[in-house]
Amino acid sequence: MKKTNVLYQHGTLALLVPGLLAGTITLKELMEHGDTGIGTGEGLNGEVVIIEGKPYQFDSFGHANLLKEDFTLPFANAHFSAYQSIGQLTGADSTKFAAAGLNNRPNSNTFFSILAKGTFSYIKTRAVVKSERPFDTLAATAKKQSIFEAHDVQGTLLSYYSPELFHGAAVAGYHNHFIADDLSIGGHILDFQIKQAKLFKQVFDTLEQHLPVDNQEFMEHDFDVDGDLGEVISKAE
Numbered sequence: 001m002k003k004t005n006v007l008y009q010h011g012t013l014a015l016l017v018p019g020l021l022a023g024t025i026t027l028k029e030l031m032e033h034g035d036t037g038i039g040t041g042e043g044l045n046g047e048v049v050i051i052e053g054k055p056y057q058f059d060s061f062g063h064a065n066l067l068k069e070d071f072t073l074p075f076a077n078a079h080f081s082a083y084q085s086i087g088q089l090t091g092a093d094s095t096k097f098a099a100a101g102l103n104n105r106p107n108s109n110t111f112f113s114i115l116a117k118g119t120f121s122y123i124k125t126r127a128v129v130k131s132e133r134p135f136d137t138l139a140a141t142a143k144k145q146s147i148f149e150a151h152d153v154q155g156t157l158l159s160y161y162s163p164e165l166f167h168g169a170a171v172a173g174y175h176n177h178f179i180a181d182d183l184s185i186g187g188h189i190l191d192f193q194i195k196q197a198k199l200f201k202q203v204f205d206t207l208e209q210h211l212p213v214d215n216q217e218f219m220e221h222d223f224d225v226d227g228d229l230g231e232v233i234s235k236a237e
């Protein structure tokens with residue numbers, strides 16, 4: 001039976017900070033833990049959005065690529081979809097969206113996911129340029145990114161909320177990715193404005209945190225020398 005109360009996470013954002021950007025899970029393995037998810041490819045190769053079992057990567061050229069099973073990722077979230085409707089939003093910015101997600105049932109202390117499906121009057125996304133080995137730090141790699149903007153686009157915003165306590169493992173607060181219905185734009189959301197969208201929510205009571213124990217670089221890395229991991233993550237994400 002598929003566990004819809006579990007949020008699966010492979011890797012942590014903290015491990016990306018010093019540049020541990022090797023793909024340490026295949027898409028096939030990841031999707032054994034969910035039909036919905038977000039992530040990035042090896043070397044921060046674009047932004048991944050998985051909706052209804054379809055895994056797409058938005059690359060730095062603005063292309064939407066349907067991913068193959070052997071695509072590898074250093075960081076990803078996945079879960080099995082069992083969303084419940086929590087109403088709709090009209091004319092909402094990210095602040096209104098954040099409040100709607102949190103307040104319909106107060107739960108800033110646990111993980112949950114929100115889907116917003118509808119028309120976005122504005123959407124701004126980024127996709128990082130794939131870097132090659134030897135990998136640079138997250139801050140340096142994430143600087144090389146393409147920015148995309150669109151107006152009046154139909155699509156889905158897929159968001160994962162993490163409690164403050166877990167900043168470092170994930171980004172505290174909302175981590176939002178976008179996929180347009182016609183695949184014309186997508187990726188990691190920097191800004192958005194909802195014209196009208198239906199909202200769906202799924203609360204998790206369990207975080208399954210998977211670490212790349214077969215990756216020697218990760219196992220041998222000394223995170224003490226990387227400075228304030230939390231601050232670097234906040235800036236890059």
Ligand SMILES: [Zn+2]
Nearest residue numbers: 175176177188
């Ligand atoms: Zn992202």
